[in-house]
Amino acid sequence: MNLFIDTSNNKLILILEKNNQIIDFLILNNQIRISDICITELTKFLDKNNVKVQEIENLYATKGPGSYTGVRVAISVIKTLKVINNKFNIFLISSLAFQAGDKQAISILDAKGSKLYFGVYENKKNIIKDQLIPLEYLQDFKKQFKNFEIIEDYKEVDFIQVYKKIKDKFELIKNIEDIKPMYIKHFI
The missing domain is CATH 3.30.420.200 (Nucleotidyltransferase; domain 5)
Structure with a gap:
């Protein structure tokens, strides 16, 4: 089971996928307070699909660039899950590549x-x-x-189709220390 999380650009995007089949997805636009809702929405999303966190094998996320808080939210969730259960495989891609x-x-x-x-x-x-x-x-x-x-700016992007088409381009991150978000300071 795979879980994709993107919070980098004022959207909360969750995609649950298994064997290249999309099980469910959630896209919430214009989320100014994404840090306040991410965990709650993720929990509701997994509960709705009767999926336990332990059933997820692979975590996919964008690493930015994007809003500072938005980038941090998904990366923090991914890192926390990896610390809780080291069996998770983590795959990251830039927001620009995903878009x-x-x-x-x-x-x-x-x-x-x-x-x-x-x-x-x-x-x-x-x-x-x-x-x-x-x-x-x-x-x-x-x-x-x-x-x-x-x-x-993530306009008119079919997030589900993009995820399916480029899932193979996400980079496998083996060590939690290598999970590095891309903030504006990295570009200057």
Whole structure:
């Protein structure tokens, strides 16, 4: 059984999956107080599906970039579960890679202050490293990658389909010390 958690960009996204079949999902938009609801919603979600935490084998999550608190919430849940039960396998991916999915895309997230988190992806591969750029640089990248779709701020992303298509691109994290969220400070 696999559990995907994303709280990085003002959404709470939970996906329960087994043998490449989606069992259930929950997507709550515009969650300003995600830290207040994540554990409660996760508990209700697992209870609704009659799944005990011990039945989960693999934990999938985004590691950011995104809102500082949002990134911390999912990572904290994942780390806590791993400490409680070391048998869990942990798989992480950047929010930009998750948002791009398997598309030929310029993936951007608003970093506030006229800045963007930015990455360019093609066929599930990062061809321009995730980075923080000034908003005005985006036009140059749009010209350079004119055949690439612009995907921004988790808008119009089919989270279930993206998860299924790129699940193999999440990175296995073997040691809890290697679970490192991507915050804005990592881009500066």
